[in-house]
Amino acid sequence: MTDTADLAAELDTVVRSVPGVITLYPATPLAVTLTRAAAQTVAAVVESVVNSVGSVVESVAGTVGGDVDPRTPSTPSRPLVSVTTGKAGLSASARIRVGDTDSATNVCRLAHDAIAAHLDARAAPIDTISVTVASIH
Amino acid sequence: MTTPNTPDSAADLSLSDDERAHLDGHTIEELSDYLDRGRVPADPSIDTSAASQIALASLARLRDAMTSLLQHEADQAPVLDESWVTAIMDGIALDARSGRDIPVSHPSPNARLAITEGAVRGLVRAAGDTIDNLIVGRCRLVGDVSIPGEPITITVDASIYRGESIPDLANTLRDALYKVLTAHTELTIAGIDVTISTIYLTRPDPKTDQDTP
Numbered sequence: 001m002t003d004t005a006d007l008a009a010e011l012d013t014v015v016r017s018v019p020g021v022i023t024l025y026p027a028t029p030l031a032v033t034l035t036r037a038a039a040q041t042v043a044a045v046v047e048s049v050v051n052s053v054g055s056v057v058e059s060v061a062g063t064v065g066g067d068v069d070p071r072t073p074s075t076p077s078r079p080l081v082s083v084t085t086g087k088a089g090l091s092a093s094a095r096i097r098v099g100d101t102d103s104a105t106n107v108c109r110l111a112h113d114a115i116a117a118h119l120d121a122r123a124a125p126i127d128t129i130s131v132t133v134a135s136i137h
Numbered sequence: 138m139t140t141p142n143t144p145d146s147a148a149d150l151s152l153s154d155d156e157r158a159h160l161d162g163h164t165i166e167e168l169s170d171y172l173d174r175g176r177v178p179a180d181p182s183i184d185t186s187a188a189s190q191i192a193l194a195s196l197a198r199l200r201d202a203m204t205s206l207l208q209h210e211a212d213q214a215p216v217l218d219e220s221w222v223t224a225i226m227d228g229i230a231l232d233a234r235s236g237r238d239i240p241v242s243h244p245s246p247n248a249r250l251a252i253t254e255g256a257v258r259g260l261v262r263a264a265g266d267t268i269d270n271l272i273v274g275r276c277r278l279v280g281d282v283s284i285p286g287e288p289i290t291i292t293v294d295a296s297i298y299r300g301e302s303i304p305d306l307a308n309t310l311r312d313a314l315y316k317v318l319t320a321h322t323e324l325t326i327a328g329i330d331v332t333i334s335t336i337y338l339t340r341p342d343p344k345t346d347q348d349t350p
Contacts (some may be wrong), residue, residue, distance in 0.1 A: 025187045080185075097187065100260070104321040105241045108250050112243060130249040132238065134187030136260045136321055137194050 004083050007090070007124070012079035014118050015094050015131075020107035025095040025134050027082035081115075089125030097135045104133045159234035161186035165226050168192050172200070191259035192233035198266045199225055221296070228275040228294070232258040239282045242323060254278055257322055261291065264317045270298040271306050274334055280327070288327035291318070294334040307331040 015021060082093040092115050098107040111131045119126050160168065162182055171183055172193060183189045203222070236254030243250050258276045265273035274294040281287045291314060297306050311329045318326055 026185055095187065097190070100263070100317075100321075104252055104256070104260075105323055108241045108252065109243055112245070112248050112250055116245065116247075126247050128247050128249050129245075130251075132250075133241075133252040133256050134235065135191050135256045136252075137191070137263055 004085060004090075005079070007122070008079040008081050008083040008092075011081040011083065011092055011094070011115055011118060014114050015081055015096065015111050018107065018111045018114050020098050020102035021111060022097045022099050024080040025097065026080050027093045027095055086127045088127040090119060091127045091130070092119070093130040093132075095132045095134045097137070098133055100136055104136050108133050159230060160188050160192060163189055165192060165196075165230040169196055169226070172196055187253070188233045188235055188255055191255055192229050194259065195229040195233065195262050195266075196226070198263070199229070199272065202266070202272050225272065225274055225296070228273075229262075232262055232276050237278075237282050239278075239322060239324065240285055242285065252322060254282060257318070257324075260317055260321055261293065261314055264313045265293060265295060265310055268306065268309055268313060270301050271310060272296045278324075282324065285323065286325050289324045290328045290330060291326065292330045292332070294332045297333055303333050307333065 012024065015024060080094070084091050084093075094111060094115070096107070096111055098104050108131050112129050115129050115131070116126065119129075163186070168183065168189055171180060176184075176193075183193070199222075232255065234255050236258070238251035238253060239257060241250035241252060257278065261276045262273045265271060265276075272295065274296055275292075276294075277292045278289055279292055280289040282289055293310065293314070295306075295310060297303065310331050314329050315326065318324055
């Protein structure tokens with residue numbers, strides 16, 4: 001994995017450990033993710049056809065199957081926290097579900113603070129940290 | 138009463154046009170079927186969709202309420218208006234979509250914190266559905282929720298048992314909604330307008346219940 005992917009995986013764990021966070025949702029809806037995966041698959045297929053007809057099936061399966069593990073939707077194979085690199089530093093984004101016993105606004109701030117603390121510990125420059133409460137229950 | 142001036146108003150007229158987009162690629166009927174199947178086999182596109190999860194939670198509560206109703210009404214007035222159920226399900230689909238982002242304050246200039254409108258509507262619906270003899274039909278946040286401090290009016294359509302006190306239930310609903318909204322959001326609530334849009338079926342006669350062995 002790249003450094004960004006490693007960091008996203010770490011932040012995934014960090015956010016899940018915040019009291020009041022029930023689960024994470026993908027930063028982009030799965031339907032969009034699958035559409036992108038499909039586009040990647042098409043590209044992979046075209047490339048594979050050029051290189052070797054025999055590698056097409058394996059390429060398609062690898063691209064789609066590696067995106068989301070359908071058996072354990074709460075722990076997908078890719079972290080659900082998104083990390084990107086911009087000119088001013090890193091941008092991290094998380095969409096969370098919170099329980100209704102804790103204040104959603106407080107949990108949202110706690111999730112932000114946990115991400116910020118983790119990035120500070122790694123001396124990573126921060127551009128933005130986005131946390132969205134997508135459901136409360 | 139505040140006139141709805143949000144995108145919700147237009148959406149009311151064209152639910153079927155982009156319902157799948159509202160629910161991350163699913164219709165409310167597909168989610169209802171998923172609930173029927175006990176969410177098996179697991180569908181990641183539903184299980185990882187906040188909108189679908191909000192809708193499923195509402196559908197489950199509606200189903201519980203319907204089961205209770207049918208048990209109570211089986212010997213009395215078994216005529217159930219299916220359009221009423223359809224209207225409730227349409228409301229669930231509309232309310233579950235993410236909608237606008239409602240900002241959450243934070244002192245850091247790098248922070249971009251928000252609660253989705255869909256999450257708040259789901260919260261409102263859940264709070265309303267906890268009140269006996271009342272089912273929430275639609276919920277709207279009227280006003281520009283993206284501006285901190287902007288006065289927002291909550292409008293809620295609800296159905297109740299015939300024979301219940303409408304003012305009493307409306308006040309109970311307002312109190313419950315105000316409590317959860319102030320606990321979970323930073324919205325400036327200008328008012329909570331409750332409309333009892335449907336009065337369904339009839340409440341069982343206690344004497345009849347007592348006479349039944």
